[in-house]
Amino acid sequence: MGKATTLKDIASIAGVSVATVSLALNGKPEGRVSAEIVERIEEIARKLNYQPDVNAQRLKGKRLPLVGLLVPNITNPFYSEMTKGIMDAGRELGCYVVLFNADNAHESEAIAMEVFISMRVAGAIICGICDPGTEEEKTLETLKKTGIQVLMIDRSEWNGHWPRIMIDNFQAAYDSVTYLYKQGHRKIALIATAWDLNIINDRERGYKKAMQDLGLDDSCIYRISTYQLTGMGAETVAEEVLVNLDKQTAVLVIPGDTLAIECILYWKNHGVQIPEELSVVGFDNIYMCQITDPPLTTVDQPKYEMGRGAMELLVQLIDEGQNRDCRKVYKHRIIERGTVKKINQG
């Protein structure tokens, strides 16, 4: 198989030294190469489709135009939207993405970190497990020591002091309870995964605080231990809610829409009228919310913008080259659609 064009190839054709070619193509210190030769070299480079070898450049001290991205599951619309935002901003900034799908598995995440170090990426955007005290937190420290800027996305303050892109999950859950209250609901339940994830805890605390502040009972919580995007797991909680249908008029579902949608599907198949018999609020506002019947009322996270913001902030931090403690909190927003019934409180 062939090889890529090098400076040497160009040099020998142009009849100059490798250094001259490098100087000409980078054109930084004005006037070290005559205009005539610069032109000749550029012509040859174009003809041979020359692209500098970033591996070699990095060895000489330039940073790799590459960042690592760790997501739980790229097929989850939430993450694919976010990823697109990251990549779009990256393209504008000349920074590209090594994607890693980690399935929320410690082992996979460990491999990802090793790969990031091995590639000497300039930075890493992490949406992983990385709880304080875990092995992974140490690995993140290693990344940092290694010179790789780390940025967390969609993770809680509780996940340590890292630059961070997030929404206020506590407040978002608080607001959705308030919203349901304003629609007349008083018996509001929570469906939550038992994932050991701090953003889930934040949302759960938001739910509880709101219920307490409103003087309502905050103990109607359905816990689901296993849950994946592609089904399995939703049925168990959905059924649990079904047999206790009179215990609530509305339910808030976290982590979010995909679970909510599966529950709704189950309830509809079992003859429950949504929202007449049960109102539902999701979380994330993925595209699918628009096509369910009825369309799902949910809390919007600006996924795409968060992705963009993450890449922009990361590149900025990389350029600064030092450790600034910074976070950017994006605005959530309740999107009213068809799964919440308005109740007239006498």
Added chain:
Amino acid sequence: MGKATTLKDIASIAGVSVATVSLALNGKPEGRVSAEIVERIEEIARKLNYQPDVNAQRLKGKRLPLVGLLVPNITNPFYSEMTKGIMDAGRELGCYVVLFNADNAHESEAIAMEVFISMRVAGAIICGICDPGTEEEKTLETLKKTGIQVLMIDRSEWNGHWPRIMIDNFQAAYDSVTYLYKQGHRKIALIATAWDLNIINDRERGYKKAMQDLGLDDSCIYRISTYQLTGMGAETVAEEVLVNLDKQTAVLVIPGDTLAIECILYWKNHGVQIPEELSVVGFDNIYMCQITDPPLTTVDQPKYEMGRGAMELLVQLIDEGQNRDCRKVYKHRIIERGTVKKINQG
């Protein structure tokens, strides 16, 4: 900021030469380093979290454990499923993915190719425009000359002689027409984007051939010129079909499910009963098909498996290091759900 651990660091701690460390850590030619020293070096490497610099390794002739992946839109479930398959197989094979979202734009795809060359990736999985005669086809040739193995995915035979992962799009469309025929439909329409994409042409030819073979009128085709996943564009065709509702009892929608789902949404909002007044068959079998009301009958493409197969084949080709003309055709399958009405033909 810190720097990553190098062989040199380890060597100076262990009190041996850099070469010895390299030999010890790679452990290939048995018995060139004493067991005692190997152990000492491994200990130090572990303690310092040493990860070899793949950029340097590549310079010395090893291939980068990195392949480029070009997709039209990662937020489209079809591509994110495929991408996950690619990454899962990649992890098993020790090969990682630089992702590029190109939005079907020539300019973006050109940038992607340049980046792939610049990074000296070992291979590239391309789901791009790359029609024969286009600038892009030349770029693919450049990739190949540069030593980057190229593999196409979800692209037609008409897109040139490249190793390829695909389904038989002609046959899949043919089969869905046959299926509708067996359900009693005789007036079968086609909704198709006007994209200049060979797989669309293949499917359209499949539709026409099937209609002709069945002795049916193959001219009821609705063409839609602009269409994106996130809405806009579907309304125009959907409306066109609506005003001509008596012209067909069923419609086949290509490229696929996302468009079909939007159309159904429009029709339902305008009082059309699905499937009573109009049967619909989609294409791709994305997850969303299961949650629409009624769930969408569609042609399944094994997206995840195709992704896996792509990475496996690519790595194989890279290892072989030569150009084999090969293609792998995956099986499509009609998934019967709720959008096709069974008609009793007197």
Added chain:
DNA sequence: TTGATTAGATTAAACGTTTGACTTAGATAA
């Protein structure tokens, strides 16, 4: 004892860039 063998380690070159130091030749100043 001498010469050959071998295990175990080192040297040095190379990969493709970048860049500070250096060279050369022509131009200018004194």
Added chain:
DNA sequence: TTATCTAAGTCAAACGTTTAATCTAATCAA
């Protein structure tokens, strides 16, 4: 004339690896 300056290039070292070639003792055979 001689010294100085400048423009336009080249040299060579370095980045972190890998590996063929080489070196060095210690071991062994005769």
